[in-house]
Amino acid sequence: MRRLKTIGIATLSISLATAALADGHVTEDVAKAMNARNAHMQLYSFYLGPLSAMVKEEAPYDASVAGAAASNLAALAGMDQYGYWVEGSDASIEGSRAKAEIWTDGEGFAASQMALTEAAVALSSAAGTDLDALKAGFGNVGKACGACHEAYRAPRE
Amino acid sequence: MRRLKTIGIATLSISLATAALADGHVTEDVAKAMNARNAHMQLYSFYLGPLSAMVKEEAPYDASVAGAAASNLAALAGMDQYGYWVEGSDASIEGSRAKAEIWTDGEGFAASQMALTEAAVALSSAAGTDLDALKAGFGNVGKACGACHEAYRAPRE
Structure with a gap:
């Protein structure tokens, strides 16, 4: 049920951006x-899913799936996010939960992103070893996700 | 206008998968x-966009943006696609244009993916050099995209 909800929310966000574009509230570039x-x-959520299931021991540990x-995740976290955080795409517009701090504290935001990259790279080395290594690495990725969301993502309305 | 259409199509595809899930036509894993x-x-489309604009000389060449x-694109193309092509997600279901050949010709499909990875890695070395290098590398990525779509993606209905 929680997974169904996640799919719904991702779809909703994308639909909202498109709706805002159609209404002329945002530019095409922002949308x-x-x-x-x-x-x-x-995609983060998609690849965290099977890892989370293994960490919670709801699914058997599979070294090959965990490693892949x-x-x-490490490839995604290592991507340059230059194109995502365009001016005018903060939480003041429909479908966005991006706090103003992303733009006012660019250095902190970049450091937060780098913390995720490092945690994800460490996880990619550990995940295929065994369940304990996966658990430790996964915990650090979760902390990096949470810290960034706490600082730079507005609560759901 | 073409860009608006692309956004609309991506949204439509995602909505269709969710709708098919809600209707019980597909399993949660397939959706x-x-x-x-x-x-x-x-995301391929998002990063191809600025490169295409430079190649067509609709936007000025920017080594930094082109390189990023x-x-x-290379990071995305290099990702392991183990999770995407699950059984039951071919074009027989709503919102999918995945040809049966993805499953009946797994070797060819993997080779097609590898061709994209190689072209994208070559492009990532070339794109930041100059416009001519970008144009050559971009052409090869386009050919790899097209070849895979031709062989493994059903035409739009």
């Missing part, structure tokens, strides 16, 4: 950037 | 895989 960053977040999912 | 691969394709976009 594209929002759709792209939502797609990027959706963690490598994909 | 998640379809949404994830659509998000992945959407091409590196992101």
Whole structure:
């Protein structure tokens, strides 16, 4: 049920950006950037899913799947996010939860992103080893996600 | 206008997968895989956009943007696609254009993916050099995209 909800929310965000574009509330560039960053977040969620299930021991540990999912997370986290955080795409517009701090504290935001990249790279080395290594690495990725969301993402309304 | 259409199509694909899930036509795993691969394709499109504009000389050549976009394409193309092509997610279901050949010709499909990875890695080395290098590398990425779509993606209905 929680997974169904996640799919619904990703779809909702993308639909909202498109709706805002159709209404002329945002420029095409803002709508594209929002759709792209939502797609990027959706992929994080997709690859965190099987890792989370293994960490919670709801699914059997599978070294091959864990390694592939963690490598994909590291590839995503290592991507240059230059195109996502365009001016005018903060939480003041429909479908965005991006806090103003992303723009007013660019250095902190970049450091927060770098913390995720480092945690994801470490996880990609650890995930295929064994369940304990996966658990430790996964915990650090979760902390990096949470810290960034806490500082730079507005609560759901 | 063409860009607006692209955004609309990405949204439509994702909405269709969610709608198919809500209708009980597909399993949750199939809907998640379809949404994830659509998000992945959407990110290809997002990073191809500025490169295409430079290649067509509709936008000025910018070595930094070209390099970042091409590196992101290479990161995406290098990701392990193990999770996307789950059984039951072919074009027989709503919102999917995945041909049966993806499953009946897994070797060819993997080779097609590898061709894109190689072209994208070459582009990521070339894109930041100058416009001519970008044009050559971009052409090869376009050919790899087209070849895979031709062989493994059903025409739009």
